[in-house]
Amino acid sequence: MIVCRSKAEIERLRHSGQAVRRLLEDLRQQVRPGITTWELETYLERQIKMLGARPAFKGYRNFPCCLCVSVNQEIIHGIPSSRRRLQAGDIVSLDTGVVLDGYYGDSAITVPVGEISEPLKRLLRVTQECLALGIEQAKAGNRVGDISAAVQEHAESNGYSVVREFVGHGVGRALHEEPQVPNYGRRGHGPRLKEGMVIAIEPMLNTGGADVRVLEDQWTAVTKDGGYSAHYEHMVAISSNGADVLTRLETEAPFESGIHPGLNLAYNQSSDAGPGRAWNSPRLER
Ligand code: MG
């Protein structure tokens, strides 16, 4: 069942969404060559506690940490480790969630470590553009497939593939609710979007093929062919005047590093605007 939230509930989800995004922006500042992904985890956990929030991921389906940290060919669900040290030239996906007053926030960004190559800069840029284009379609009357198709078309027309095994999702009183929001699909298909629905849109783009493999830790999803992967995620409420991006900070430019050419990014103000397998919900064709 797809839940439509009241205005009061959406404000609670905005509160959680803003909190999670501030945590991510803070964590971004910690990313540098030489830091371990475990140090990022312990920093984040401390910040979550200071907020009086509960980490949404730790313990979820037995995931051991607050942070999913996925480096280079890792797509999502990477587990923090004291043995994994970031190096200049890496890209790292930071994905986290919190619960405040029973309402979930969920967001992700991919961050360069030191100076990265031009092809990787382009991957990050196009993945953010896919998120923006998906968000543009997140309006009442459209269907989930309109979001999916916008993401897929922009990714593939730029020579990237989209991950199928993990998808975006509804979010509210639980981390993963209906509907699933795949990063591939057909316009005019899937559940219709209604005012009050809250969804996480989270494109995952690979430089090579779309195929995924899960490592022996049972969590870390990597590209089968070793290509790089990037991931961004915003939580969006469907409102009467378009997408209301609950995880976008007022201080945040629509696009990190001003890289956005030509697309219409006219989100409405305070507003404007997942994963899949077991969690980043499993894939499900509609
Ligand atoms: Mg997430």
Ligand code: MG
């Ligand atoms: Mg998600």
